[in-house]
Amino acid sequence: MVSMGAGQKTKATFDEWANFNTVSFRKDAEKDFLQFKTDKNTEWGLWFQIESAPWIIASLVGMLTALSGAFIEHVVDYFGNARFGTLWGDCDGPFPKGVTKEQCETGYYDGGADGWWRKYMGYIAVTTILSFVSAMMTFKFAPMARGSGIPEIKCILGGFTMPQVLDVNTLVIKILGLGLSVGAGLSCGKEGPLVHIACCWCSVICNCTARYSKNEGKKRELLSCACAAGVAVAFGAPLGGVLFSLEEASTYFPMKTMIKAFTGGAVAAWTLEVCHTDPKTGVGYLTMFNANYPVGPALLEYIFFIIIGILGGCMGALFVHYNIRIAKGRAPGSPWRKKVHIALEVAMIAFITGITAYPLLWTRVISNSAIRAMFHNCANVPSTGVDPHTFMLDLCDPNDPSQPNLSMNICWLLIASAVIRYVQMTFTFGCGAPSGLFIPSLYAGAALGRVVGIFLWIFNASCEGGCIAPQIYPGVYSMMGAAACLGGVCRVTISLVVIMFELTNGLQLIVPFMIVCILAKYTGDVFTPGIYDYCITIRKYPFLHEPDDVLFHTKASDLIDDDLEMLTPNLGTVFDFKNFVENAKYGGYPVVQSLEDPVFLGYMFTEQVKDYLRLQCKNNVMINSSTRILIGRYVKELPAGSFDLTADPEVNLVDESIITVTMETPAAMVHRIFRMLGNKVIVVKQGAFVAGLITKKSFIRHMEQLHSAADHDQPAETKKEPEKKNRRASTLKAAC
């Protein structure tokens, strides 16, 4: 009944992926259509229910994500202030002259000569404890809530199922833990993880519906929308969200889904704005980074944008390089991990973060405030209800708050704070607490960009009317630096430009942002892959990366496994077959005429057959364990008393429409089929005969092997060639 292949060696390496099932978008779309189709004859109520479901879920996810975001912000605010002593009454006053309660609570006031040490110790203690709690909570209740979650989301959207990533407890722990770790002042942001939170909400809601809980393919369409909502909440950038989902997260993102994502993002942004509405003035805001620059840059300034873009790419690549080395060093099972518990490690990072962060104003306060100040124009500080010094964190001239502070001292301090945050984030990203890297990347870039801006301001002022431009805005350079650094780390381009554009509201800066982001991406790509792609690789997640050159050198015949198991129409007794199916190694098997003459007939998915068989064994009195099972469709005559697996026309157990390719099909085509058609398995045929299978997982594995061979310049393929040739020749002989 079953032919066992030659070796088990290919199989062994697959075991680590055993938890991840592949989703067949193709089959799921068909399933959904058959169950939930609407046409002219559909009853109105049912029609509305079916058609509106994705819109409602997308909107609901947007709303819940925005509320989660607002909640996290409150938690961050509360604990962020706690670090400065609000918990034990350090900011209850009285204050020294010129210090306000707000300055004390937000960390602008460092305690003065008297209180400095006490506040410093308190800061370190709160940071360490909160981070430890966050990490411990994550470790105990939802290990998948750690990190940013974006690599996992990418794999899920790429068409794999990953256990626990989208569970309720991951959701709860991620929200709480994120509030704690960001509030603790760890060098991390809540922006990336909000994407994960949005996807968790989406999955939780989907699991409550009959339609989406059972259909992984359709669920992924909504998850793509959730991604957009996550970014919309993170940056107040609904369009940026849709484009992030398109560019970075989703593998398959048709226009219909995009419009829903758009709606989800809009609802999220709207909810967030309502949450942020000042009850007194009725004015809401979407993001605290808002900075308005009405005048476009001069021609000569583009030269500096180009330099910033290239440097940002280098900085990003350097971060990726070291972060990955650290990640390897502390991977589960490594000597370091055996010695140090994951939560303890977080506490250690937090302790050092606390020590290094407090002395400098911009690393002491919450990162978002520092970034906001760096992005802003001193001449353009909101006039109502804010103290310009606190708002701009001393970045403006102490005597004239409408002019930037141009002292050398400020430059050194900015550089120092950028370096501190950069090093902190290299250790923090990927640690045991929920943590994202958008904010620290923006931070490091913004600080260095501002320094460039200050230097240019000084140089520009040395000529009458400006050497470079009529006016230099250090805030613009800060934003460019931030975009360059984040672009270098994540290698996103279009979505980052849109996000920055939505943050700054300025059409004038769109072309500079484009230049910076594209240069950062391409410069970074010279050295390392993007951080998320690299994480996917070292965490050994299955993921179909962007196509590249290797694909053109390889053919389908090089991609098939030696190990091929096939079924024939005669499946043996119920007992045997049930046993086989229950312990099946693979998710599906091709059905062939006979093992000697393997004419391809169809493909059977194990899961489906298992369910059907269980049901039949329970309900069908005609069969017992010794009944013979056959695929009636392919046998000329059914023996009396045998059971036809395909007798029920409603249940289609043998899929005849599976995609087939020939031995000569280039791997580029196979890649495109997996990526674009979203199927799970491809049958490789030689004439009418089955020559092998390529599953999405085995394809990814093969691609990885080819890449690592190419990297090490080993002629891996050439070595294998003679053996392959023989195999192909013999198959050909058999086929003719």
Added chain:
Amino acid sequence: MVSMGAGQKTKATFDEWANFNTVSFRKDAEKDFLQFKTDKNTEWGLWFQIESAPWIIASLVGMLTALSGAFIEHVVDYFGNARFGTLWGDCDGPFPKGVTKEQCETGYYDGGADGWWRKYMGYIAVTTILSFVSAMMTFKFAPMARGSGIPEIKCILGGFTMPQVLDVNTLVIKILGLGLSVGAGLSCGKEGPLVHIACCWCSVICNCTARYSKNEGKKRELLSCACAAGVAVAFGAPLGGVLFSLEEASTYFPMKTMIKAFTGGAVAAWTLEVCHTDPKTGVGYLTMFNANYPVGPALLEYIFFIIIGILGGCMGALFVHYNIRIAKGRAPGSPWRKKVHIALEVAMIAFITGITAYPLLWTRVISNSAIRAMFHNCANVPSTGVDPHTFMLDLCDPNDPSQPNLSMNICWLLIASAVIRYVQMTFTFGCGAPSGLFIPSLYAGAALGRVVGIFLWIFNASCEGGCIAPQIYPGVYSMMGAAACLGGVCRVTISLVVIMFELTNGLQLIVPFMIVCILAKYTGDVFTPGIYDYCITIRKYPFLHEPDDVLFHTKASDLIDDDLEMLTPNLGTVFDFKNFVENAKYGGYPVVQSLEDPVFLGYMFTEQVKDYLRLQCKNNVMINSSTRILIGRYVKELPAGSFDLTADPEVNLVDESIITVTMETPAAMVHRIFRMLGNKVIVVKQGAFVAGLITKKSFIRHMEQLHSAADHDQPAETKKEPEKKNRRASTLKAAC
């Protein structure tokens, strides 16, 4: 050698598509890779040449399109002013009191009691003459330059070649004709046609390169970028351009292309800004519509946005309905066309346009100025160098220019001008002159939206502190109306939101724009398809529309033609085969073992074989017209003196890697294969045997038939079923 199918009836309907060849993205990508691959060993100079080519072309196209756009603007300005008599010295002065030269030149001043009639007559004359010249020029030299060109571009990007659409003369005539027809004051805009112009530039540049002139698939990647550049120039919206290309124009738009499109758009926007830079102030601008609204709308205002969105959708659908009726009435060969020459028709439309446009201020001046005025906030008029009345075209209070004019009179005039423009555009779009519909759609929507805004302002002012919101801005409603109307006509959503967002620079309005655009699209879709899709349908262009439900009911076996011609490895004599190939009806033929036993071996593309055969006949002394040709790969023994078509390993004439599907594959999958993998033909197999072919063209044709059958509720499929069944049964028998 060749088996002729049963009937020719399917073939006949294909003849009108004979001019349009299908592009195989798959084969072209492979071809490009084999010719122009780079790796570590590539020489640096060559590497740079290959890698930088698409970037340089995209940037060059952006720059040239921006220059073309600026040139057209100048032409429009010149002739636009000519209508008001600048040519014959009507605006040389002296002027009545309070009238300036600028007011006379731009048409703000209507000639007063003395000059009114003379100016009116001059206006009508110039409008008619210029339009006639534009249409005549188009008719004589480049008929494909008429209309907006977007439907044609969609088909080209969808993977078909269309003669003349992207020629040099089309480019030249389109630029000149567009300047004339927009300058003449026809109810049309230059925005849509700029996309066509950008694509022409791209094609012209591509044809100068060895790499892209011969590779239609790769050329389409650059054309997608050109689309983005076109919209970037049209609206000063580089991001909107990329998204327009993604949403509306391109069928296949991978991330790599998107980044290039992004670059092209950025260069275009940048060039345009430089072109628009005021040499005195050094300040450039991207678009004249720029309107800044710093405060977001209040909650209650969303109700009105929803209403505007729905009404816009209805207006758009109404336009589509009537425009298509008119298009059918004046199609080539119709009674009307036989009576009236196409250029004469344009002159007639222009004559009536002139008569109806002059009396009202907002239809008299150039549309862009009117739209700009409607979008603007009276309180926010640029303070330097502009007369507020001329700038805002009397839309503000004559006594207090910072307040909108709220008189009932204004409302009636606005409604009248919207109706006039709407009716004009219904006749103008699709006429014989180059003309786009973005601007008139925006115009009609903007005027009506402004009326809604004025009413709401009056109502709002009746309560203390505002019934609806603290402040109502009629300009915001004008923008919403414009977006709704354009959205209703074109059914674009995301790109339109981004374009409006880039026009207005306001994050606060992004959610309202989303609501309006989505509602307009879905409301419009209830009544008619979008104008471009409808144009494609009635012009009978081959185009693969978005997938829909019909696809799930149909299987590959329903899609194959009765008419199937196949080749066997034994191709006859050179004379016979050459003759066959030179007169081949189809672009390719499947190669099978024998006609009785049609085991699929590979697929031969006619063009390729033709070229190879010509070359061989010329250079190869071993063959003459009586030499026998065989496909050596598939025959056991080559007869002496025969010629093996596959002897040269460098030339792969038989494609074995063509995509095959089974008879059971659902049409949805076939659709996805054509759309996502970008191939030209799919072989349908029954076991090892060829059961039929589905070409992209035949698939589109079948889809159209199924749709029209579904529309008329004819059970076309059911009627056909028994016949099909038999055919399938017999094929099955033959296969077993």
